[in-house]
Each structure stands twice: as C-alpha cells, then as structure tokens.
Amino acid sequence: MSYYSEGGIERHSYDVVVVGAGGAGLRAAIAAHEAGADTAIVCKSLLGKAHTVMAEGGIAAAMGNRWPEDNWEVHFRDTMRGGKMLNNWRMAQLHAQEAPERVMELEDWGALFDRTEDGLISQRDFGGHRYARLAHVGDRTGLEMIRTLQQRAVQVGIDVFMECTVTELLLDQEDGDPRISGVFGYWRETGRFVTIEAPSVILATGGIGKSFKVTSNSWEYTGDGHALALRAGASLINMEFVQFHPTGMVWPPSVKGLLVTESVRGDGGILKNSEGKRFMFDYIPEFFRSETADTEEEADRWYDDKANNRRPPELLPRDEVARAINSEIKAGRGSPHGGIFLDIASRRDADYIRKRLPSMYHQFKELADVDITAEPMEIGPTCHYVMGGIEVDPDTQQSAVTGLYAAGEVSGGMHGSNRLGGNSLSDLLVFGRRAGEAAAAHAAGLEKRPVLTDDDVRSGEWRAVAPFNVEGGDNPYTIQQDLQQTMNDLVGIIRTASELEGALAEIEALKRRAQSMTVGGHRQYNPGWHLALDLHNMLLVSESIAKAALAREESRGGHTRDDFPKPSPEWGTRNLVVRLDEAGTGVTLTEQALPEMPDELKSYFEE
Template sequence: MEFIQFHPTGMVWPPSVRGILVTESVRGDGGVLRNSEGKRFMFDYIPEVFKDKYATSEEEADRWYDDQANNRRPPELLPRDEVARAINSEVKAGRGSPQGGVYLDVSTRLPAAEIVRRLPSMHHQFKELADVDITKEPMQVGPTCHYIMGGVEVDADTGAAAVPGLFAAGEVSGGMHGSNRLGGNSLSDLLVFGRRAGAGAAAYVDALAGRPRISEESVATATAEALAPLERSGENPYEVHHELQRTMNELVGIIRKAEEVTEALEGVGKLKERAQNVGAAGNRIYNPGWHLSLDLRNMLLVSECVAKAALLREESRGGHTRDDFPSMSAEWRTKILRCGLTPDGSSVTVEEQVQTAMRDDLIALFDRDELKKYITQEELAAFDALAKE
C-alpha cells in the first residue's frame, strides 16, 4: 500500500478541478515544462540510468519530434514518477507557479490551429473548466495521485480474497504491478484478471451447497450505522475529508520522511475521532454528503495503511520515495508488507512477509547486463544467487 503512482500533470487551478488529468500527449506533441523563472527544468532531473536515452540539450530534444530515429527523447517524457518528483522538487524550491504547480507550455511550440487539431479535448477542458486558452498561454499543472499498486490480497488464479465470496480484479487488487505500474498495463490487468475473477466467482457460486443467508441482526446493525449521520447534527464531512486530503498530500506524498509520516499518522488518528461524529443534512435522496460520511471510515483506514507501510519500508523504490532512505535496499526487495485490521476494526496492523520468489523460467527471460542498469549491486548478487538456486 506504500507504492502510489503520481501522474505528473494534473490541473492545479481552479480548486474545483484540481487533480483532473492532463494527458501525456500534450508533452508527446511538443509541450514542455517550465518553472516560474521560465527555465525548461527537466534537463536537470535526468537520472543516471536514463542518461543514454534522453536528450541533454533543448536542441536535440526538439529535433526528436521530427526525427525520432536519430535523436534522444525529450526529458519531459521520462517515466511518470521521475517527472512528478522533478515538479515536486521545483515547487518545494520556490520555483513553482502561484497556485503550487509548474507551467506546461504548448502555446509557444505549435500554431494555434495545430494545437486545437492535435489536442481538442485538452483545449476544451482548460477553456471550459479553467477559462485558459492553451493556444495562447501555458497550463498550470502539478502531480496528482493516479494509481495505487497495492490493494486487496487475492489468489492470482481465481481473484478470490480472504473474505468468502469476495473477488477482486484491477486496481483494487494488489501485487500485479510490483512497486511501479508501467503505462498501459492496467488495461491488460483488467482483461486478464477480470476474466479470472469472473470465472472464479462463478465456480465459487456453483460449488455452494446452499444460498448464504444474512442474519436479521446483522442487517439491523448495518442499517443503524448507515443512517446514523442523517440523525445527528455533527461536523460537516467535507471538512474532515479536506483535512485528510491535505494531510496525506503534504506529509505522505511523493517525497516522504519519517517525521512527516509520523505526523500524518497522528493527524489521521485525530480525524478518526472527528469522523465518528460527522453529520449529514437532508435525507437519503441524492445526498453526496451522506455518502461521504459513510466513506470516511474506509478513506481513513486506507490512509493509515499507506502511512504505516511507508514508515516501515526504509528504502526508495518505484512509487515509494523516502528522503531519509534514498537508495534501494536488497534486503527490502525480498519483503512485502501486508496490512490488516485489529479485531475491533478500528486500527491498522502491518506485518512483514517474504516476497514470493520469481519462477526460474521467468528469471531466465531477463538479460543480466540490461538488468544491472536498474538495480543495486546487492540486488544483482541476490538475483545471481536466486538464478543459481
């Protein structure tokens, strides 16, 4: 649950549209990222492992759009987590836009008619939602939470969870994408494991001796819990939700450190108490405030899972970056963190488990010389030992 992918470019202004994605095609069609000083800053953030694949000058980067075979890619097209971290660093260094993002500029790169032709949805989105004409001015963008690599623990063949009768597939299930999902793989995940989960659920139902029944007492308890927010005049649930978003974004966001994550956990604990007393005005007919009142418990538990796992994993890998532990650890590569609930369901527990080893036939598909570009020497030694076994 500590591995969260941040999409580098979401809308940051106005607040009502904050987080709405700005497609990567804007950068693929020539859009560049600039800070408040007008500098095209991504050239300063090319990791050593990617140095041979990405342009180191604006001239070469610009040539790539017309001649990809003979030029390296612009650094704006680095993997999402690299771009997101770079933007985050620029904002924290005080070189961000007034609203806390950076500038994505395509207006000075292409003629207006060409922008509208190539990026019709983006032109419409910014014009309608932010009153920004992207053919005339840059967009303000910033990282936004995009994908969670963790999720419900399921059987890989059937999609069955530990709860009898519960099956999961797609982003809600964990383990498919390791520490960082590759672009496009979520669709493949849905197709493959969606089918497996559907077939697994059908087989489960066919094997039942009789139709399961729920006790009247359980139904009455669930009903009382669901209706409680409508029957009390407590705090507005949106205030608690906003504070939870702010806490997680600022303290357990792209770059993490122990003291900030610890502070976030303290904040989540206080928000849990506030969430128990929220109230929703109105009735059961189309009442988003009531729905949010009910959702807050799960949002808080998921936030606690993310924060506790992030605090425990003392390394940086994929979608998890620790400022106080900036390197990958060969020891942590073999561990996976499993979150659960305390018996009363009020808090989260986290336990270390041994990561299942990769099958020999899959290990054989890796090119050792290519692999050593992406992992530490300790991990490479562990890989070699595993291959020998």
C-alpha cells in the same frame, strides 16, 4: 434472479455481483455473464459516469502497429522497470501477453480507435514505454472504452443498480471458513436499504484520491472497496505507493488537480520552469540514464527515429517527472500560480494540437481561458492513482476471502511501486475479464450457496443509521477537510518519519471524532449522511497508507522518503501487507517476501 421485500428492505439474488461500473467492473460483469452466471452491477454513480472516462491517453498494448519490434516481452520489461521491480511478475506477464487481444475485442464490440496510415489501430508514445503502444481515440480513450463496454453490458442484459452504495460485504461463517454471501447497501436517492445475495462478489471500486486535498479523482473515489475488503478479512498490499500524476491543472482554483493527459508530452510537449529552462535534463535517474536523452537535440530526434535514439526526459515514468516538478516548485522556479509550464504550442502547429488533443484544448480554453495552441499550460502534481490494493491471486483475482474478487485500481500487485501511463486501461480489461470468469466458475461450482441471515442485514442497517443517533458531534465535512489537509501536508509526494508519525496521530484523532459524527435530517437526498459513511472507509485506507509509508524506509516509485532518499536492495524484496486489527477499528502491518520471478523472465532484464 429473485426479488422480494421483507421488513422494508429490498432483497435480490444473483450468482455474481460486481461493485463498480468503471472499465474493470463492466468487463468483469460481461465475462461473468458470458460464462453463464446471473450477474448484476452495483454502481455508486450513474452508469457511464465512472472515473474511467477521465483516462485520456490510451490503452497500453504491444500490438506492434507503429513499431513491429514491440512485443509482450518488451512491454513486460517496461512495466516491471517502471514499477521498480516490485510488481507481481505473474500479473505483469499476463497483462502484457493478453492486452492486445483485449484491445481487439473492444474494436469487435464497436470501439472507434484512431487509425494509422495503413488503417491499423493507431498507437501513441507515453512515459516509460519503449515504443509507441497506446491505442487511443484522440485524448478521449476512457470515454470510448466506457461507451463500448456499457453498450455491450446493456446489450447482453446485465442488471444494473445505479446510484446505489454498498456499505457491507456479508459473510457466511457457519462452517468456520468465512465466505461471501452477498452485499448490503442503500439507494442514494431515497436512503432505502437493499441486500443482494450472491456467492461471488467482484470489487471494482477504483481508488482513494478523495482522501487528499489536491486530486484528479472524482467524488466516488473514497476507498470503499479497499475498506470493504479489509473488514471482510482480506489483506491490502503496498498501500504506501500513491502516484502523483505530474500534470494536473493548477489554475483556476475550482479545477485544481484536474488531469492534464500525458498525451501532451507523448505528442511533443516539454516542461519549463519560470526561467524558461527545459529542466528535466537535470533529473534523469541513473536507473534510466542509458535510455534517456541528455541533450535537447537528441531528445527531439527521438520522435522521428525511436529505434536509434533515447527518449526525451519528459517521458520518464510518472514518479520521476512528478518529483522533478515538485523540486523545481520548491526551489522557487515555479509558475505564478504554484506550478510549472507545460509547452506544446512552440512544438506543434495549432491544427495538430486540436486534432490530437481535442479535450485538452477545450478544457483549458473553457476552464482557464488558456489557448494551448498559443501559450503554455500551468500544471503541477496531483494525487491520481494508488498502486497498492487488495491482495489477489494473479490468475483468478480472488482475495483471501472465499468468493471475493477484485480488479482494476482496487487490486494490488500489478503495478509495483509505480504505474506506467496507459497500463491502467489494459489492466482493467485483462483482469476484469479474469475476475469475471473466475467469479462465475466459483458460483457454478458450489454444492450449497452461502446463507445470508437476517442478523447480517439488521447489523448492516444499524451501522448505516448510526450517525443519525448522535447529538452534538462533528460535521462529516469538517472531518473530511481535516483529513485531506493532513494527507496533503504529511503523507504527500515527499515524506519523512516525523511527518508520517504526526499523520498517524492525527488520523487516530479523526477516527475518534468520526465515532460521534452528527448527521441531521433524514435518509432521503442526504449527502452529509453519504459522506459520513464514506469517511469510515477513507480513514481506514488513509491509516493503511500512512502506516505502510512509515514502515518502508527507502524511496521507490510513488513513495519518496526525504530521510531515506535512495532505494534499498533489502526493501526491494519485500511487500508490506495490511490487515484489519482485532478491534476492527485500525490496521496491522506485516512484511512479506516478493514472489520469485522465473529465470526465463529474469533474462529480459540482462543488458
């Protein structure tokens, strides 16, 4: 690594730069380092505070520790069916095949998983999974994953740029074929600029939830990686599919949207409306009817004998459960604070709940003054995850831009139209490793490194300070509030053409307002400036979501159209691809055929 300062701007040089320090970023950095690349991590927040820590339920992997009948083929089938067959089949295959090895790797590095009676890694039930296959640490699995990966990264000596935001991907375009030459960003504390030269960049920046009013996502999730990739020339795929997790806290208002882990339902919790009815039996879709219990007696037997009974309807995929909850609330059968009830107190004793769900017990006790061992929780849908993302090669995770890779939630294709719970953590591990190895191989194979020019640096600096040079414009907080309300009201869990057209018109107006945002003060300790930069990303990604949602005239997975309430066979063979328009201020949309699955994999779906 080299370091020097020129014109007041820090400059560094590495082989591989990973943007993001969640599970995908850390695993990618470790893989790149182990492959011999000089590697650095850049993270917007502090190391160890990534949103991955909020993943509570577990890591989906067909290890067969609870049910020997489980294998990668069943996991692959569950993943494809959960995504309504719109997944990239190759990504789903690699994920199912490699997830068990990645979990064992975590254990080798010191992760302390819960154990079965035989001393194996314990696995729990989750929605959409045929067998109990989520390796877990109570309901704090994401925290343990980050602790383990962070410790490994520090142990092997990977450099970390904490509280540093990347605002530009820099490109070498000398030979007519743009390729990555590095990144430009700034230190959040001081506002000083920094550039890092690197021929390989891995985006692992997570999701887009802060564009919505009610979300489980933390403040970092402003769609940075999606927008950076678009502006560099990469494409996004299937951005219309946004997952609304069925269970977020609804009370008090200060924690509205905070995640309530699916483990509550996996361990026996049931959903009730204000009339005390267990309503999920009324919402079983035809696609899952053959494997879903239609009586309470049969549903309750499933926990004791999964091999011979159909699973409870509370464990349907998340999109189905979220729509059912939304329907009950709209029908006037909601809870006092606008949600519905999640009840595990009547199903499990207090010691079991405190042992299996310690975080949930403390979260509700401390934040809502609710004892979940004695009374139901009030919950409702919350924007949680985006299935769409950067279009990548399934084996290497490389985008359409040479030297640019993506892993984790920021990449698209793996989950199709809906992600199964627990698949996100194994996705991070499997494709984080693959991205890291491919990025390192690319850097090592270059005869000549891409050139990072002074003009590129000056251009990044000029765009970053632009909000300070405007007088009398909008406050960025006002624009963000209006964007969140627009996305919540018009691009939410249920959509129509007229509302989506209205959303696109409103986003265009917000983009015009954002061009003249005013930021006061200076660059030190200035959260208003940080938000002003983030807003350009949020607006670009929000336009991508709304435009794709308007184009897809069907209901599938995380995309529900009230005016097209059923899935369409024609749309089931198409992906929607978003690219930056020629002006560089908006996006264009094209259709693309879904990759054809090989016959030997198709056989897994024959009844």
